[in-house]
Amino acid sequence: xxxxxxxxxxxxxxxxxxxxxxxxxxxxxxxxxxxxxxxxxxxxxxxxxxxxxxxxxxxxxxxxxxxxxxxxxxxxxxxxxxxxxxxxxxxxxxxxxxxxxxxxxxxxxx
Amino acid sequence: xxxxxxxxxxxxxxxxxxxxxxxxxxxxxxxxxxxxxxxxxxxxxxxxxxxxxxxxxxxxxxxxxxxxxxxxxxxxxxxxxxxxxxxxxxxxxxxxxxxxxxxxxxxxxxxxxxxxxxxxxxxxxxxxxxxxxxxxxxxxxxxxxxxxxxxxxxxxxxxxxxxxxxxxxxxxxxxxxxxxxxxxxxxxxxxxxxxxxxxxxxxxxxxxxxxxxxxxxxxxxxxxxxxxxxxxxxxxxxxxxxxxxxxxxxxxxxxxxxxxxxxxxxxxxxxxxxxxxxxxxxxxxxxxxxxxxxxxxxxxxxxxxxxxxxxxxxxxxxxxxxxxxxxxxxxxxxxxxxxxxxxxxxxxxxxxxxxxxxxxxxxxxxxxxxxxxxxxxxxxxxxxxxxxxxxxxxxxxxxxxxxxxxxxxxxxxxxxxxxxxxxxxxxxxxxxxxxxxxxxxxxxxxxxxxxxxxxxxxxxxxxxxxxxxxxxxxxxxxxxxxxx
Numbered sequence: 085x086x087x088x089x090x091x092x093x094x095x096x097x098x099x100x101x102x103x104x105x106x107x108x109x110x111x112x113x114x115x116x117x118x119x120x121x122x123x124x125x126x127x128x129x130x131x132x133x134x135x136x137x138x139x140x141x142x143x144x145x146x147x148x149x150x151x152x153x154x155x156x157x158x159x160x161x162x163x164x165x166x167x168x169x170x171x172x173x174x175x176x177x178x179x180x181x182x183x184x185x186x187x188x189x190x191x192x193x194x
Numbered sequence: 195x196x197x198x199x200x201x202x203x204x205x206x207x208x209x210x211x212x213x214x215x216x217x218x219x220x221x222x223x224x225x226x227x228x229x230x231x232x233x234x235x236x237x238x239x240x241x242x243x244x245x246x247x248x249x250x251x252x253x254x255x256x257x258x259x260x261x262x263x264x265x266x267x268x269x270x271x272x273x274x275x276x277x278x279x280x281x282x283x284x285x286x287x288x289x290x291x292x293x294x295x296x297x298x299x300x301x302x303x304x305x306x307x308x309x310x311x312x313x314x315x316x317x318x319x320x321x322x323x324x325x326x327x328x329x330x331x332x333x334x335x336x337x338x339x340x341x342x343x344x345x346x347x348x349x350x351x352x353x354x355x356x357x358x359x360x361x362x363x364x365x366x367x368x369x370x371x372x373x374x375x376x377x378x379x380x381x382x383x384x385x386x387x388x389x390x391x392x393x394x395x396x397x398x399x400x401x402x403x404x405x406x407x408x409x410x411x412x413x414x415x416x417x418x419x420x421x422x423x424x425x426x427x428x429x430x431x432x433x434x435x436x437x438x439x440x441x442x443x444x445x446x447x448x449x450x451x452x453x454x455x456x457x458x459x460x461x462x463x464x465x466x467x468x469x470x471x472x473x474x475x476x477x478x479x480x481x482x483x484x485x486x487x488x489x490x491x492x493x494x495x496x497x498x499x500x501x502x503x504x505x506x507x508x509x510x511x512x513x514x515x516x517x518x519x520x521x522x523x524x525x526x527x528x529x530x531x532x533x534x535x536x537x538x539x540x541x542x543x544x545x546x547x548x549x550x551x552x553x554x555x556x557x558x559x560x561x562x563x564x565x566x567x568x569x570x571x572x573x574x575x576x577x578x579x580x581x582x583x584x585x586x587x588x589x590x591x592x593x594x595x596x597x598x599x600x601x602x603x604x605x606x607x608x609x610x611x612x613x614x615x616x617x618x619x620x621x622x623x624x625x626x627x628x629x630x631x632x633x634x635x636x637x638x639x640x641x642x643x644x645x646x647x648x649x650x651x652x653x654x655x656x657x658x659x660x661x662x663x664x665x666x667x668x669x670x671x672x673x674x675x676x677x678x
Contacts, residue, residue, distance in 0.1 A: 086327050089446055089454055096455040099212060100462025106219040109559060109584050112467060112566030113277055115218050116434050118228050119463040120284050122211050123437045125235065125456040126291040127261075128204075128242045129444045133298035134253055135246045139305035142298040143250060147257050149294035152287040154261020155268065160284050161232040162269035167277070167570050168225035174578035 114167045121160025127153035196245060203241030204452035210234030211456055215463075221579045238452050274574045275531050278564040282350040282430055285437040289342025292440035293407060296335035296447055300403045303396035326386055328447070329399055333382050333406050335443035340410025341417065342436040348418040349429050353563055359423030371416050374409045381405040421482065424528070424605075424644035426563045428471045428482045435464020467565050474559035474585075476611075476621040504640070507658035509667065512634050513674030519596035522546055522553045523588065525625055526568045527561050529602010529637070533664035536575040539601065542668055543577070545675045554581050556588040556598075556625050558606035585625055592629040600627060600635045600651075602664050604643030610650055619645050633657040636667055 107115045130153050134146030211234045217227025243254070272280045306321050322328070351357035385398040421429050442457025444450075472479050507515070516522060524539060543553040555577065561568045569582050592598065600607055603625075611622040627633055628651055635657060642648055651657055660667060 085449060086446075089449065089451075092451055093442055093446075093454050093458050096208075096458035097462050100215075100459040101466060103212060103216045103219075104459075104463045104466050107215070108219065108221075109470075109557070109566060110569040110579055110582055111218055111221060111224055112470075113281075113564055113570045114224060114228070114566070115215075115463065116431070116467065116565065117277070117281050117284070118218065118231060119215065119460045120281055120288065120434060120437065122215075122231055122235070122456050123285075123288045123434075123441045123460040124291070125207075125238060125453050126288060126295060126441045126444055127235075128238050128450060128452055129295040129448050130257070130291055131239065131242045131254065132246060132448060132450075133295055133302070134257060135250060136298075136302060139298075139302045141301035141305065143253065145294045145298035145301060147253050149291040149298065150254070150257030151261040151264070152294070153291035154258055155265040156284050156288045156291065157235055158262045158265030159268045159280075160265075161228060161235070162266060163272060163277075163280060164228045165225060165232075166269060167274070167573070168221075168228055170274075170570070170573040170576075171221040171224065171579050172573070172576070173222070174580050 111168075111171075114164045114171075117160050117167070118164040121157050121164060124153050124156035124160060127157055129153075200241050200245040201451060203237055204450070204455075207234040207238035207241070207452050208455035210237070211459060215459065274536075274570055275534055276354070277570055278426060278430055278562075278567060279350050279353045281564060282346045282353055282433065285430070285433045286343050286346030286350065288437040289339045289346060289433075289440050292339030292437075292444045293336050293343060293410075294339075295444050296332045296339065297403055297407070299332055299447055300396070300400055304400055307396040324385075324389060324395065324399065326389060329385050329389065329402075330382065331443060331446040332399065333385075333402060335440065335447050336403055336406050337378060337410045338436055338443050339440040340407050341414040342433055342440050344411040344414030345418045345429075345436070346414075346433045348415050349426060349433060352418070352423060353426060353430075357419075361422045362419040367416060367420065371413065374413050374416070378406055378409045378413070381409070417483070420484070422644065423563070424560075425475075425482050427560050427565050427567075428468050428475075428479070430564045431464050431467035431471055432479075432483075433464070435461050435468065438462075438464060471560055471565060474623060476619075476623065502653040504652050505658045507634060507660050509660065509670045510674050512658070512660050513671050513678065515632065515634065516542075516546055516551075516597055516599070516671065517549055517675050517678055519546070519551055521591075521595045521597075522551050523592065523595045523598045523627075523630070524553065524555045525561075525598060525600045525603050525607060525627060526555060526557070526572070527601060527603025527606065528563060528567075529664050531562055531567065531571055531602075533602065533666075535601065535665040535668050536571040536577075538665050538668040538672065540572070540575040540577050542672050542675065545672060549675075554583055554588065556585065556627075557582055558585055558603070558625055561603060561606060585623060589626050592626045595630040596632065598627040598630040598633045600633065600637075601668070602637065604637075604649055605645045605647065607651055608643070608647065608649045609654075610647060614650075617647055619647055627651065628654055628656070631656065634660055636660045636662070636664055638663060 130149035214227040214231030217223040381402045385402045388398040438457045438460025445453025607627045610617040611619045611624045
């Protein structure tokens with residue numbers, strides 16, 4: 085079992101390196117809060133142990149873990165969404181607000 | 195059968211995490227990517243709820259509801275300037291959850307052992323007899339989780355100013371760290387040695403867990419306090435990585451693929467971001483972690499600046515200079531975030547654009563207190579992301595730029611990094627603002643930057659200093675440009 089788990093871990097790490105290297109700098113903060121929400125997957129572990137009535141201690145520890153992991157998950161995904169909805173493209177001049185008139189029509193890069 | 199089904203559900207969740215992160219490769223698809231990942235999480239949670247015999251629904255529902263409400267509250271209240279703190283705190287919570295889950299496993303072994311000798315209790319609760327793998331994975335999960343938890347909250351304190359941003363150290367700190375590390379190793383070895391005879395010994399594992407939770411918490415504090423405020427981008431990235439590794443370690447404890455895959459992804463993410471941050475400062479990760487860099491103001495008497503004087507510029511003159519420029523580049527730094535000046539600068543940029551200028555923003559990788567911090571602030575102020583350029587994209591263009599407006603940035607524009615081999619920041623990649631036709635540096639005072647190094651840009655013949663609070667000064671510039 086352990087060997088299989090190690091295999092999965094190592095391969096997943098390679099996938100992680102591969103896809104994360106392609107994220108542009110401008111999105112690094114949302115990337116971080118988004119991956120942070122993903123690390124809240126511990127919530128699954130918390131659910132498993134919080135559901136065990138055989139040990140009240142385990143159950144309470146699981147309960148607290150569940151609350152912490154849920155804050156991590158919900159807070160992480162929501163705040164990432166809040167940030168990402170602010171990233172917008174350049175408005176085209178015809179529909180742009182008056183302030184963004186002639187000069188900005190160049191559309192960015194020189 | 196049921197076990198197979200849940201494994202597939204976890205596989206689906208992990209696949210959605212990967213697709214979600216992949217979509218973050220462009221601002222246009224990133225939001226959808228985050229939503230895809232969130233759906234993956236929902237699937238993982240639902241599959242777990244369905245597959246487990248939930249014998250205490252009240253507790254489960256209560257935990258889910260409380261956590262969701264608090265998370266939602268946090269995410270909707272937080273200001274964009276506080277994002278680094280938010281991420282640090284969330285990292286810490288993730289680490290804390292890992293510690294507690296591993297500890298709960300230990301509690302199961304303890305109570306199972308109390309019920310029946312020779313493993314009868316274990317069998318009744320579906321627990322395997324304790325073996326070396328279980329012991330090591332549980333303790334590793336506790337250790338990484340505890341370091342992440344306390345380290346993140348120290349970083350949180352440093353970021354919001356409750357703890358001094360200066361590097362903190364005391365005599366014997368290294369020795370203390372070494373002793374704690376030794377104690378941790380001993381605490382792992384102890385239950386392993388005890389496993390040799392035939393009894394089950396959950397009590398030894400329990401003791402080791404408590405010891406490692408304590409040493410882990412202390413090590414986390416000692417890891418972060420010697421690191422100065424401006425190195426926080428590295429620390430936050432690294433703790434992000436740890437929070438992933440903590441989840442993966444918990445996955446090894448519970449033999450759960452979802453935790454292992456997600457943990458590995460996040461672990462990789464944090465490592466890559468830490469590496470990018472270190473490269474952007476031309477320092478090794480070890481050098482950052484050893485700490486003690488910066489925070490020094492002792493070198494305020496500059497050798498290089500001797501005999502040189504700075505030129506200051508009044509807001510009305512600066513407004514004239516800016517309003518007749520064709521190409522303007524804004525270089526934001528942490529000072530912009532502190533002064534909350536992102537909306538004011540956007541207003542100024544709009545006015546200049548209306549007068550025909552091409553206004554762009556040059557973002558150094560370590561500007562701000564976390565990777566991408568400036569981009570989020572400027573996005574909040576409605577600056578389109580095409581206008582935010584990375585260092586390599588804009589550095590060639592400075593020689594064709596009429597006016598560079600440096601706002602609250604210092605070390606990242608210091609030409610000494612290119613030329614002065616004796617400087618502590620020598621070799622750090624910088625924004626070549628000194629190549630521009632003229633430079634306006636907006637700054638509160640002549641104080642040195644984080645590195646404690648005098649900035650020769652300020653004494654450059656084409657540089658003019660505009661002193662004052664970033665936000666108020668930019669608002670003043672806005673008024674002056676409007677009046678022209």
